[in-house]
Amino acid sequence: MLLDVQNLETWYGPIAAMKGVNLTVAEGRIVAVLGANGAGKTTLLNTLAGVIDPFKGQALFLGQPVQGLDADEVARRGLVLVPEGRQIYPFLTVRDNLMMGAYARRDRDAVARDLEKVQAWFPRLKERDSQHAGLLSGGEQQMVAIGRAYLSAPKLLMLDEPSLGLSPRLVQVIFTIIRRIRDETGTAVLVVEQNAAVALKHGDDGYIMELGRIVAADTCAELSRKEDVREAYLGGREAEGLSGTAQRWKRRRTWR
């Protein structure tokens, strides 16, 4: 198992953001974590990336515990986060932004090859090689963020809401490329998403998080078939209520 997360628990002061999360990512898989706002998805990625230290539990990456390590050490081991909202350097050029990802690498030839790959996946970035990254569109900035992460030579790429603020067409483009990265390089992907439809379509395995806990786990194909998932995330039962308002009666979700 590439990543094995066991009973990971994270608190913000008196508030438990993750109340014990268990999840695994196998080699070469795309794993999607879905959930509403505040479910603890970003906390999960930030804890794994070493940004926050967990209160309890462990995360084994390639068999070695990585919880509580510094963020740079985690990244050096191949567990690389593409943070939510891109977080690129607006006053650096596209090229410099990308190369920041390779900052800790010494294998210059391999870096050059990886840069070529990134430029092949995202031809737009090659076109805008020397522009300030702050002048790029949101979709292009997301490409920079993903490309930069790839240049750190990840074994597992963690993406926090790559679809944030992008047009539906661009979302498809980004996810198609994520799949291509996995197919061509075997890099595993752990992606946290609110856009459940696209994540379930492109992912292999899926988890659903609610209030800091995993409530459902299965392959993405199976999850898409569950009634509660369809209703809560895929806009099933969209039909208007009989009273002329959109909402229907609530059932307690059981995720079966």
Add this chain to the structure above:
Amino acid sequence: MNAMNAMMEHPLTFVGHATPAGVFRARAQEWAAMPALRHKRRGLWQSLTWAEYYAQARALGLALADLGVRRGEVVAVLAENRPEWVIADIGAQAMGIVGNGIYPTASPEQMRYILQDSETRVLIVENQEQLEKALAVRAECPALVRIVVIDPEGLRKLSDPDVLFWTDLLARGMDLARTRAAEFEAAIDAGRSADLAFLVYTSGTTGAPKGAMISNANAIFQMQKATEYLDAKPGDKSLSFLPLCHIAERMASVFNPLALGLIVHFPENAGTVQNDLREVAPHVVFAPPRFWEKMHSAVELFLRDATGPARWTYRTALKRGRAGVEARLTGAAPPRPGPLDALLNRLAFRNIKVFLGLQNCRSALTGAAPVPPELIRWFLSIGIELREAFGMTETAGFAASTPSGGIRLGWAGTAAGGTEIRIAEEGEIQIRGPNVFAGYWRQADKTAETILPDGWLRTGDCGEVSPDGYLAIRDRIKDIIITAGGKNITPTQIESQLKFSPFITDAVVIGEGRRFLTALVMIDLEHVSRYAQEQAIPYTDFASLTRAEGVVQLIRAEIEAVNPRLARVEQIKDFRIIDQLLTAEDEELTPTMKLKRKVIAQKYRPLIDGMYPS
């Protein structure tokens, strides 16, 4: 039939009135300016005085009559507990209209059945969500003329001639009251002792639900009794948190207050009950054993995380309290409490009671399911006399209760004064008296099966009566298990002991025609997932939690802790955990979240067979 004749000649009365509506009118004058109902809205308690309560009930009663609902017809309420529920109920009853309740968790299908069966004329629903259900089945309920929505939120765009809002209906009634208040008074005067007061649909663990008819006389009798078994005075408080569709809460929130002057408090919502309980600190609490068990587990779990000295104080106080309890239960002289006991009491139990909101509680009662003796011991130790009561829908509430100061573990108390209890064939408990209900709505055959010609009610429970009149309930007769070895087993007793574990929500004991007993267990998601996290047991969804080795071991240990207290043939030899998260909408559960034995036995057949290798 003698009892019936006597009743016709000298109808039962309470404070001089033969119907609850009559008592209601008298109380509204007597206690006019005192608070009757309180409801928490947006974090603030809002009060309704008895005079306001009466005025609103009158407005509603008149408005219902104005909609064309006549004496003897049915009006139903589908809402969580809130003032409008009881206002509608008593307002309808005063007009001679029959009140009924539908569980808020009911599926549209269950709703349709009850609306059709009772030929409900007006349905009062809580909000948009419940309205949707009602609209989905309205076409199949020809008797239904109007749907009234209490909370208009999200329904601004609604335009439907047959749907109206509570505030509009109430305003219409207030208008009518200006000119036609006398009609309401006349309707109260016209009410007779034998008239139907309200319906309670039985949850129907077998077959379709049946509407139990509760007469005015039944309600009046129970109000008389309330003054005997409850220690309360006007202005004392209660919290209405169990479903009002259930006979126990109906009596507790609508009728007992008329008798005793309790201020009924309605929680903000189902999730705030613990908090509201702490805030209200009621004087009277009735709840099923499950509720008291949760209080006990909350304290135990809370103290597990507490500091060392706090734990020591609690354990020591509990041990010393227990010695006193044992002495008291066996009738011996209790050890004299010394200054240390007084101190421990203050430090530990006073705080626990405040934590639970029970510091004012003078009448604590439980029933509706077998009560684990350990539970009563614990509450006695902390200084709460948790008394048992026995009753059912068909006895309009309590039929027997433990007298104050007279707890006997394993016994549910003595018969209500003025009623008789006997043990008939198969050990069946039978009851006769003014608390026996008026029969099932439009099901004469079912009524005849249940009430014998000489007035005895067949409870379907078996048990025994001690020489000095204490009643013990063993089980539902039809639930008794006969094993392959020919032993008679009462599963409910065993299940109640299993359920005492905070990790087990419910269990079904299996063993009919088998060589030994086994159990299907429904785990408590909250406590078990917390345990799994503490013990670092990995799990993802509910099914994986139930399969985790550590969880299986936990449940095994809980069962093995119970086994030594059981006779050899009663011991649970194997078990399986139900791997689906069940909700009240599932056919496996009753609206009160109890497992339905028959459905479970059928649905989980392979799981059960797996425990019996051939």
